[in-house]
Amino acid sequence: MASTSVSKIVSAEPGRVWQLVGGFGSLPDWLPYITGSTLEAxxxxxxxxxxxxxxxxxRLxxxxxxxxNYSYAIVEAPFPVVDYLSNLRVYPVTSDxxxxxxxxxxxxxxxGATDDEVVALFTGIYTDGLDALRQTLG
Known part of the structure; x- marks a missing residue:
């Protein structure tokens, strides 16, 4: 099993950040890689x-x-992984x-890929996503 984690500080109150990212169907609101989201089940x-x-x-x-915070698993995707479990979480910055x-x-x-290749893939997705979140929040 492989894993990766990316963390970024954003200039917005935690509640405001969670309002944007906390909806399970809200990825298109802040993640350019995702252009559509339809909730099911x-x-x-x-x-x-x-x-x-x-x-x-x-799946949530x-x-x-x-x-x-929420966790989700991939059911179907074009990524070279199985048993994918991810977590997205917003923490307050106590000093500000x-x-x-x-x-x-x-x-x-x-x-069908090495650990290093897949870690690099998801590290890139998470990094690009959190950078896009920073831009969306201004």
Whole structure:
């Protein structure tokens, strides 16, 4: 099993950040790689589309609005992994209540690629995503 985690500080209050990222169907609101999101199964599955026309289906595993965190698993995707589980979490920055730390992490079993290749892939997705979040929040 391989894993990666990316964390970024954003210049926005944690509650504001969570309002943007905390909706399971909200990825298109801040992540340019995802152009569409349709919730299914009572909001516990999301069917995502990207600019390449790929479909990614993910299942919500855990959601905690108070702790500003959710976990999800990939059901179907064009990525070379199985047993993918990811977590997105917003933390307050105790030294500055006008800032938040956002952590996006995942663990997975590479399939048809090396650990290093898949770690680099998801590290890039998480880094680009959190950089886009910073831009969206201004």
């Amino acid at each position: 009572g909001g516990r599955r999301r069917r995502l589309s990207n600019p390449d026309g790929d479909t990614i289906v993910e 595993v855990d959601y905690d609005d108070v702790r500003m 209540p006008r800032k938040a730390e956002v952590q996006w992490s995942g663990r997975f079993v590479p399939q």
